[in-house]
Structures are given as structure tokens and as C-alpha cells.
Amino acid sequence: MKRILFPTDFSEVATNAFVHALEFAKIVHGELILLHTFELPVFDNQFFPENYAVIYDSLELSQFDMFKEEIPKLRTIAEERNLDKIKMSHRLMDGDLLFNIKRSIKEDKIDFVIMGTSGATGWESFFLGTNTGSAIANIDIPMLCIPLEAKFKKIExxxxxxxxxxxxxxxxxxxxxxxxxxxxxxxxxxxxxxxxxxxxxxxxxxxxxxxxxxxxxxxxxxxxxxxxxxxxxxxxxxxxxxxxxxxxxxxxxxxxxxxxxxxxxxxxxxxxxxxxx
CATH class of the missing domain: 3.40.50.620 (HUPs)
Incomplete structure (x- = not known):
């Protein structure tokens, strides 16, 4: 069974790409690993000697709560498309997106990556800019890139x-x-x-x-x-x-x-x- 990594920030762009990820998983008889990453801010603990750990714990908890709220919405999308039988698992990781994508590819033995982007300017940042542009240049497995405007249709x-x-x-x-x-x-x-x-x-x-x-x-x-x-x-x-x-x-x-x-x-x-x- 092919393993498909789907990094998501739960935005409209990512949600549109999720539909493509589901349909692609159906085509290749694959399973989805949903990845959400977040970066904790850097604090100088000399200014937070007592509540340093509390700050990080609260930030991590807020990310986890958001993650728990969004996952059922994606499962509903799968149900509406009669694709709820596709196996899905989830990873919530702290740190740089590209680093965590590469880590997940290795640890989860990923075969494909599917990500979303938006608009003409979105394509520019997607390929040349920060996260996804770096991903294309650094990832050595096939990567399916989905613009927001690309609504899923049968691949002919x-x-x-x-x-x-x-x-x-x-x-x-x-x-x-x-x-x-x-x-x-x-x-x-x-x-x-x-x-x-x-x-x-x-x-x-x-x-x-x-x-x-x-x-x-x-x-x-x-x-x-x-x-x-x-x-x-x-x-x-x-x-x-x-x-x-x-x-x-x-x-x-x-x-x-x-x-x-x-x-x-x-x-x-x-x-x-x-x-x-």
C-alpha cells in the first residue's frame, strides 16, 4: 500500500488539496498521513524563569486543541465523497515544516507528498519562496502540488x-x-x-x-x-x-x-x- 504524506495548515488551500489527496489515495490504493507542523517562538528563559515551561505547554496545547477540532472536518469531507474507508493517521510536530516533512518521509516510509498552493502569486512563493519551494528542491520522492483553483476532476x-x-x-x-x-x-x-x-x-x-x-x-x-x-x-x-x-x-x-x-x-x-x- 502506497503511503501519502499530506502536510496541512487547515486553510482553504489545504482543504482543497485534501480532496485531491483522498482521490489520489483511492487511485494508488494508498493511505494518508496528515501532518500539521507548528513552530514555537524562541524565548530567553532568563526573562521567564518561573513560567517558561508553562508558556510552551500552553502553546503546544492550543495547537493540539486546534488539531483535534480540524481533523473531524476532514473526515467529514472523506465521508461526503464516499472515501471514508481510506486509512488516515495523523502527526502533529513542532519545528520547521521542511525538516518535519523530510523526517516523516523517512520515518513513515512515504511514497508521495501532496500539498496545496494558491493563485499566480501563490505559485511563485510555492516554487521559489519558503516552505513548498524548498520542499520541491529538497524532496526526492514524487510531490503533487495543488493550486487552490484546481478543483478535483477525473484524471483523463x-x-x-x-x-x-x-x-x-x-x-x-x-x-x-x-x-x-x-x-x-x-x-x-x-x-x-x-x-x-x-x-x-x-x-x-x-x-x-x-x-x-x-x-x-x-x-x-x-x-x-x-x-x-x-x-x-x-x-x-x-x-x-x-x-x-x-x-x-x-x-x-x-x-x-x-x-x-x-x-x-x-x-x-x-x-x-x-x-x-
């Missing part, structure tokens, strides 16, 4: 971007495994620029190797890589876009001002980020 088409590197094949096989479980198609995109060094022979070998799989390959000649990917999402009706994180700079380029408006209207689908060594 999964996009996969590649440069036809040998190490991309492992990620593609992971995506194909997910696609088969939901009867989805995979549409694989390579944007061939003037500087591309991928030979036609390499592309032909990939097409031959995956001939029996539910996959189509698209090679588009363009020096406008980011715009081409965004158009591909729109015109090929991609439900989830898979991106490989060996080139983090790609994400940085996505958030230049010229792309913000277009992203706000079109870039509202989940991204499955897969780390490539």
Missing part, C-alpha cells in the same frame, strides 16, 4: 515534459503506472529549441520502447519553451502536468511578470514534481 490526460534523458524513463514509468490505474492517457512533450541536442534516433527509440503504453509523443519546434508548455496544457486538455525537477531554474522562469496573467487563467492544474538525480 497526464502531461509529461521531457528532454529524452535516460534518467527521465523512471519518472515516465511512475506516471504510466498512475495513468493505467485511472485509465488515463499520457501526452509526452519535448520542446525542441535551436540549441536542442536530442537526435531523431533517440526520440524514435523512446517511441518504440513505449509503443504498447497509453502514451503519445509530441515534439514541438520552438525557442519559447515556457509559452509552448502552457499552450500544450490548454490545447491538449492536460489534467495533471508532470515536471522533472533536475532543472529548478525552469520554475523560476515561469514566474516572470510576462507570464503572470496567462498563468492566472490557464495554469490552474495540479503539477506532479518528480525529482531526477
Amino acid at each position: 490526460t497526464i502531461g509529461f515534459t521531457t528532454r529524452f534523458r535516460a534518467k527521465d524513463k523512471k519518472a515516465l514509468k511512475t506516471v504510466l503506472d498512475i495513468a493505467k490505474k485511472t485509465n488515463a492517457k499520457v501526452k509526452c512533450l519535448y520542446v525542441k529549441t535551436n540549441e536542442s541536442d536530442v537526435s531523431k534516433d533517440t526520440i524514435d527509440k523512446w517511441e518504440t520502447e513505449f509503443m504498447q503504453e497509453p502514451i503519445e509523443f509530441f515534439v514541438i519546434n520552438s525557442d519559447q519553451v515556457k509559452e509552448t508548455i502552457l499552450d500544450f496544457i490548454l490545447y491538449k486538455e492536460i489534467d495533471i502536468l508532470t515536471m522533472l525537477t533536475y532543472k529548478r531554474g525552469f520554475f523560476e522562469g515561469l514566474f516572470k511578470p510576462s507570464f503572470t496573467k496567462k498563468m492566472a487563467t490557464n495554469f490552474d492544474i495540479p503539477i506532479l514534481a518528480i525529482h531526477i538525480d
Whole structure:
């Protein structure tokens, strides 16, 4: 059984992502581990010689009480979607979010991470900013990223971007495994620029190797890589876009001002980020 880590702050963004996490758990026959982290403030105990421990105890208790109040709401969502049979467990951890995600991945033997983000500016902070951006750069298991605008719908088409590197094949096989479980198609995109060094022979070998799989390959000649990917999402009706994180700079380029408006209207689908060594 696959184990899915779902970090949550119980916000609207996280609650929307929770629906995706439930449905994904159903697809991969997995279980959910819900993680809520909080950071206690740093006090200088010379100023709190007597009630230092009391302050921390009260802060930890308030977090625990909030945790107890929010978990039943998530269980209700699962019941409403007839997914209450999916196994769920919970972790409440003090400390840095990324540190605790990595700790949970190791201790709980996690296979996937699912997190949420919001809006065009949310994507920027998500990939480049604090918690989730750091997570994508530092986590070596697949991570499904859910924007607030992405309401769950049946997965019929999964996009996969590649440069036809040998190490991309492992990620593609992971995506194909997910696609088969939901009867989805995979549409694989390579944007061939003037500087591309991928030979036609390499592309032909990939097409031959995956001939029996539910996959189509698209090679588009363009020096406008980011715009081409965004158009591909729109015109090929991609439900989830898979991106490989060996080139983090790609994400940085996505958030230049010229792309913000277009992203706000079109870039509202989940991204499955897969780390490539």
C-alpha cells in the first residue's frame, strides 16, 4: 500500500488539496498521513524563569486543541465523497515544516507528498519562496502540488515534459503506472529549441520502447519553451502536468511578470514534481 504524506495548515488551500489527496489515495490504493507542523517562538528563559515551561505547554496545547477540532472536518469531507474507508493517521510536530516533512518521509516510509498552493502569486512563493519551494528542491520522492483553483476532476490526460534523458524513463514509468490505474492517457512533450541536442534516433527509440503504453509523443519546434508548455496544457486538455525537477531554474522562469496573467487563467492544474538525480 502506497503511503501519502499530506502536510496541512487547515486553510482553504489545504482543504482543497485534501480532496485531491483522498482521490489520489483511492487511485494508488494508498493511505494518508496528515501532518500539521507548528513552530514555537524562541524565548530567553532568563526573562521567564518561573513560567517558561508553562508558556510552551500552553502553546503546544492550543495547537493540539486546534488539531483535534480540524481533523473531524476532514473526515467529514472523506465521508461526503464516499472515501471514508481510506486509512488516515495523523502527526502533529513542532519545528520547521521542511525538516518535519523530510523526517516523516523517512520515518513513515512515504511514497508521495501532496500539498496545496494558491493563485499566480501563490505559485511563485510555492516554487521559489519558503516552505513548498524548498520542499520541491529538497524532496526526492514524487510531490503533487495543488493550486487552490484546481478543483478535483477525473484524471483523463497526464502531461509529461521531457528532454529524452535516460534518467527521465523512471519518472515516465511512475506516471504510466498512475495513468493505467485511472485509465488515463499520457501526452509526452519535448520542446525542441535551436540549441536542442536530442537526435531523431533517440526520440524514435523512446517511441518504440513505449509503443504498447497509453502514451503519445509530441515534439514541438520552438525557442519559447515556457509559452509552448502552457499552450500544450490548454490545447491538449492536460489534467495533471508532470515536471522533472533536475532543472529548478525552469520554475523560476515561469514566474516572470510576462507570464503572470496567462498563468492566472490557464495554469490552474495540479503539477506532479518528480525529482531526477
